[in-house]
Amino acid sequence: MSHTTQSDPPRAVRGGAGTTRVLPLLARVLGIGIIAALAVMVTPALVAQERWGFLAVFWGVVALLLAVYATKRAVPAKYLLPGVLFLSLLVVYPILMTFQLSTTNYGDGTRTSKEVTVNKIIASAAFQEANARRFTLAVGTEGTVDAGPYTFFLVDQATGDAFAGTEDGLTDLPADATVTDGAVTEVPGYTMLTKQQINTLSNTGGPLEGFTIPTGDNTVIVAQGFQAIELTSPLVYDQANDTFTDTRTGTVYTPQRSGDRSYFTDSEGNRLSSQSWGESVGFDNYKRIFTDPRISKNFLGIFAWTVVFAVGSVALTFLLGLVLAVVLNESRMRGQKVYRSILLLPYAIPGFISLMVWSSFYNTDFGLINNLLGTHVNWLGSTALARSAVLLTNLWMGFPYMFLVATGALQAVPSELKEAASIDGASGFTHFRKITFPLVLVSVAPLLVASFAFNFNNFNAIQLLTEGGPFSASDPTAGGTDILISYTYRLAFGTSAQQIGFASAISVILFILTGVLAAIQFRGTRVLEDVN
Amino acid sequence: MSATTQTTSDTLSTAGGPPLRRDPNDTQPHGARWWREIGWRHIVGVVAIVYALIPILYVVSASFNPIGSVSATNLIPTQFSLTHYESLFNDPNRPYARWYLNTIIVAVVVVSAQVFFSALAAYAFSRFRFRGRRGGLLTLLLVQMFPQFLAVVALFQLFSSVGEVFPAFGLDTLAGYILLLLGGSLGQVWLIKGFFDSVPKELDEAAKIDGAGHAQVYFQIILPLVRPILAVTGLIAFVSVIGEFLLASIFLRETAVKTLAVGMYTVLDGDRSNNLGWFAAAAVLASIPVVLLFQYLQKYIVGGITAGAVKG
Numbered sequence: 001m002s003h004t005t006q007s008d009p010p011r012a013v014r015g016g017a018g019t020t021r022v023l024p025l026l027a028r029v030l031g032i033g034i035i036a037a038l039a040v041m042v043t044p045a046l047v048a049q050e051r052w053g054f055l056a057v058f059w060g061v062v063a064l065l066l067a068v069y070a071t072k073r074a075v076p077a078k079y080l081l082p083g084v085l086f087l088s089l090l091v092v093y094p095i096l097m098t099f100q101l102s103t104t105n106y107g108d109g110t111r112t113s114k115e116v117t118v119n120k121i122i123a124s125a126a127f128q129e130a131n132a133r134r135f136t137l138a139v140g141t142e143g144t145v146d147a148g149p150y151t152f153f154l155v156d157q158a159t160g161d162a163f164a165g166t167e168d169g170l171t172d173l174p175a176d177a178t179v180t181d182g183a184v185t186e187v188p189g190y191t192m193l194t195k196q197q198i199n200t201l202s203n204t205g206g207p208l209e210g211f212t213i214p215t216g217d218n219t220v221i222v223a224q225g226f227q228a229i230e231l232t233s234p235l236v237y238d239q240a241n242d243t244f245t246d247t248r249t250g251t252v253y254t255p256q257r258s259g260d261r262s263y264f265t266d267s268e269g270n271r272l273s274s275q276s277w278g279e280s281v282g283f284d285n286y287k288r289i290f291t292d293p294r295i296s297k298n299f300l301g302i303f304a305w306t307v308v309f310a311v312g313s314v315a316l317t318f319l320l321g322l323v324l325a326v327v328l329n330e331s332r333m334r335g336q337k338v339y340r341s342i343l344l345l346p347y348a349i350p351g352f353i354s355l356m357v358w359s360s361f362y363n364t365d366f367g368l369i370n371n372l373l374g375t376h377v378n379w380l381g382s383t384a385l386a387r388s389a390v391l392l393t394n395l396w397m398g399f400p401y402m403f404l405v406a407t408g409a410l411q412a413v414p415s416e417l418k419e420a421a422s423i424d425g426a427s428g429f430t431h432f433r434k435i436t437f438p439l440v441l442v443s444v445a446p447l448l449v450a451s452f453a454f455n456f457n458n459f460n461a462i463q464l465l466t467e468g469g470p471f472s473a474s475d476p477t478a479g480g481t482d483i484l485i486s487y488t489y490r491l492a493f494g495t496s497a498q499q500i501g502f503a504s505a506i507s508v509i510l511f512i513l514t515g516v517l518a519a520i521q522f523r524g525t526r527v528l529e530d531v532n
Numbered sequence: 533m534s535a536t537t538q539t540t541s542d543t544l545s546t547a548g549g550p551p552l553r554r555d556p557n558d559t560q561p562h563g564a565r566w567w568r569e570i571g572w573r574h575i576v577g578v579v580a581i582v583y584a585l586i587p588i589l590y591v592v593s594a595s596f597n598p599i600g601s602v603s604a605t606n607l608i609p610t611q612f613s614l615t616h617y618e619s620l621f622n623d624p625n626r627p628y629a630r631w632y633l634n635t636i637i638v639a640v641v642v643v644s645a646q647v648f649f650s651a652l653a654a655y656a657f658s659r660f661r662f663r664g665r666r667g668g669l670l671t672l673l674l675v676q677m678f679p680q681f682l683a684v685v686a687l688f689q690l691f692s693s694v695g696e697v698f699p700a701f702g703l704d705t706l707a708g709y710i711l712l713l714l715g716g717s718l719g720q721v722w723l724i725k726g727f728f729d730s731v732p733k734e735l736d737e738a739a740k741i742d743g744a745g746h747a748q749v750y751f752q753i754i755l756p757l758v759r760p761i762l763a764v765t766g767l768i769a770f771v772s773v774i775g776e777f778l779l780a781s782i783f784l785r786e787t788a789v790k791t792l793a794v795g796m797y798t799v800l801d802g803d804r805s806n807n808l809g810w811f812a813a814a815a816v817l818a819s820i821p822v823v824l825l826f827q828y829l830q831k832y833i834v835g836g837i838t839a840g841a842v843k844g
Contacts, residue, residue: 002602011831012672024747042697042698046697049697051693051697054693054694054697075660075746076656076662076665077656077658078670079652079653079655079656079660079750080652080653080656082649082652082717083650083652083653083717083721084718085651085654085720086649086714086715086717086718087672087715087717089715090673090680090714090715091678091680091683091710091715091716092658092714093674093678093690094683094686094687094690094715095678095682095683095686097686097690098682098685098686100684101685101686101689111743143696143697144696144699147695183831205692224758260777263769279552301755310711312791323576324576324577324580327573327576327577328573328577330569330570330573332569332570333570333573333574335574335577339577339580339581340830341827341830342581343580343581343583343584344826344827344830345584345585345823346584346587346823348819348823348825348826348827349588349794349819349822349823350771350774350775350818350819350822351775352775352777352793352796353794353796353815353819354587354799355589356796356797356811356815357590357591357811357812357815358587358803359562359588359800359804360800360811361587363804363805365805366805368586368587368590372586396583396584396587400584409539419619432603439656448679453677456684457679457681458779459681459777459778460775460778463777463781464777464797485681485682485778487559488684488685489684489778492684492685492688493688493782500685502688503685504685504686507682507684507685510682511678511682514677514678514679514682515674515678517677518674518677521677522673
């Protein structure tokens with residue numbers, strides 16, 4: 001990059017700007033330098049953990065930055081690159097990833113790969129034979145203590161032979177490892193876990209629970225306290241045919257799909273194990289939405305309410321906002337500014353706060369609403385009331401916005417039109433209905449569509465008010481006020497069994513619906529003409 | 533969202549202030565005619581104000597009422613105390629000050645980055661003619677239509693694995709959450725491009741003749757001219773960042789890294805009957821700066837919302 005210094009004659013001539021050029025150059029060199037240094041720093045760790053995706057992204061970014069900022073070409077790209085990088089990595093890529101996830105059955109119970117599940121099934125029926133090998137156990141990790149990946153370091157208590165075992169299988173111990181008193185104590189590149197850490201991580205639900213090292217078709221090594229033993233199983237997995245055979249009975253089990261999961265099942269439909277595994281299920285998640293009667297009933301009901309909620313919110317807020325705008329838009333009225341400032345308040349308060357405040361208003365025993373009305377109604381207890389409550393709250397939060405919008409639109413209506421109408425003898429209301437209202441509607445239409453699109457995915461309004469409830473006792477997954485996004489959220493992150501793949505499929509549908517809304521919005525505005 | 537919005541924001545720019553197009557022939561009517569033409573409007577206005585204010589008064593009143601449970605709270609405070617405000621700052625299990633600070637850190641970093649990167653890109657789209665410009669603008673518009681949180685499932689997976697490799701940017705870190713929100717870095721391009729387009733090109737050309745490079749034109753000529761508008765754009769973005777709840781509730785689960793939105797929700801959700809005093813005080817303190825900002829910037833915000841910004 002030496003040619004960018006001041007000694008470059010044409011540039012030096014171009015402006016007495018030579019002194020200010022040092023700063024941008026410095027910034028550029030520093031910026032690229034820091035990113036490149038960072039990439040160099042993380043490379044060894046990424047290679048060690050075989051994180052090829054991250055490695056490619058890092059060096060791809062460095063290469064792009066160099067290509068764009070170290071040369072004089074591609075000037076527009078210099079301005080676009082940073083934002084585009086963030087957008088691609090954190091918005092576009094996750095959208096694509098959502099689609100990919102939606103074709104899997106990923107979720108609780110299917111987080112493990114098929115290989116690991118097979119080993120676990122073998123281990124679950126395995127027993128210890130009289131001459132089974134026993135090992136002294138040490139656990140190390142190349143990653144973090146809490147998340148792994150983990151390796152078992154084993155020393156055979158009878159022979160003293162040492163091994164390294166992962167869920168992929170058994171290998172010889174690295175030559176540079178240290179073995180002290182019949183136990184592996186140190187392995188370069190690995191962090192060794194303390195006994196307490198091993199204990200904690202092996203608890204139910206911990207990452208080491210059920211850690212199984214396959215050593216043959218029907219032999220595995222599993223931990224037993226701070227020892228490990230080799231177990232032999234009557235269940236033999238045949239990789240070529242993808243079947244399990246129980247050597248005691250001769251029963252053959254093959255994988256059968258049930259819902260979005262596969263289980264090893266015999267010819268009479270008995271499952272060998274309740275353990276399933278993660279796999280690609282194609283478009284099954286989408287099919288389930290429309291064909292599984294329970295799911296499609298939920299989905300269609302929630303979809304309908306999502307539309308009603310969004311339309312209702314926009315219509316109610318616009319109506320109230322417009323009425324107030326018409327009434328208060330009278331130049332002879334005193335105190336207009338005061339009215340406007342106060343009516344702006346509900347809009348100015350951060351939305352999440354208003355929602356939480358309103359959710360406490362609906363409390364049966366001490367809520368403000370029951371308090372003011374002198375009633376004792378469980379507002380969020382029945383679907384109809386809860387839905388009204390959601391709309392009422394959204395009305396309070398949204399009408400100031402529509403009031404401002406409508407006021408602006410009203411003031412933009414040419415006064416000649418009003419005069420012409422009154423000459424024709426039109427009454428106030430007729431005039432409003434026939435002339436003012438259509439004009440206002442045309443000018444605010446794009447904002448109404450935008451507001452609809454916003455409410456269509458207005459997660460906060462539902463989650464913070466009702467959490468999607470009320471729920472019927474029989475179905476904890478779909479609540480009375482759930483909209484699609486809050487439903488998706490619960491499927492993926494709720495307290496019951498998480499269904500990541502299925503939730504992703506609903507997300508994809510939401511993307512499509514949002515895209516349709518966007519298309520309508522494009523058509524309604526002249527935005528596309530503005531591009532040039 | 534610009535063409536229409538550009539025109540609407542021009543025509544609506546008076547909406548924030550009082551409409552001063554007063555006809556000199558207009559005089560204030562009196563008596564019955566005043567009631568028929570003006571007075572009833574005040575009645576409607578007052579009713580609207582009551583509707584707008586009751587919830588706010590209730591919360592303010594609850595925040596000063598020393599009795600913490602909801603049942604004892606009335607619209608008009610009968611007792612006055614600052615107990616709840618004190619309790620915001622002396623309970624380590626609900627570190628309100630920490631959450632406040634976290635929120636400000638997140639909002640300042642994210643909004644600065646968003647305005648800076650958006651303004652950079654807007655400059656390219658406004659001033660350069662290059663291959664893929666039209667396509668780029670349209671793609672941007674399209675991608676922007678999809679809220680980032682719709683991909684929440686994938687984002688969660690993504691940051692789980694980021695956390696395994698770079699724990700500093702994983703789940704339950706402010707840095708990771710900030711990085712996540714930087715995905716919206718180009719969120720303001722269309723709005724800012726509109727402002728750049730309104731700066732005459734003759735200015736750049738004059739500067740270029742004087743020997744300024746493209747970066748100098750940008751940083752020393754155009755940027756200073758639109759600085760006030762960038763500030764307002766940033767403030768509107770600020771309000772939407774502090775209200776972000778969905779992603780925060782998944783990414784920030786540990787007490788120390790929560791933002792106000794998730795922190796306050798956890799407290800309220802924990803015990804709805806007895807935390808009302810605490811919550812009311814927290815709500816008042818969190819709202820005051822934003823409300824003041826809104827009142828102060830009223831007329832710009834009206835321009836901004838009619839240009840298509842929808843507050844969350």
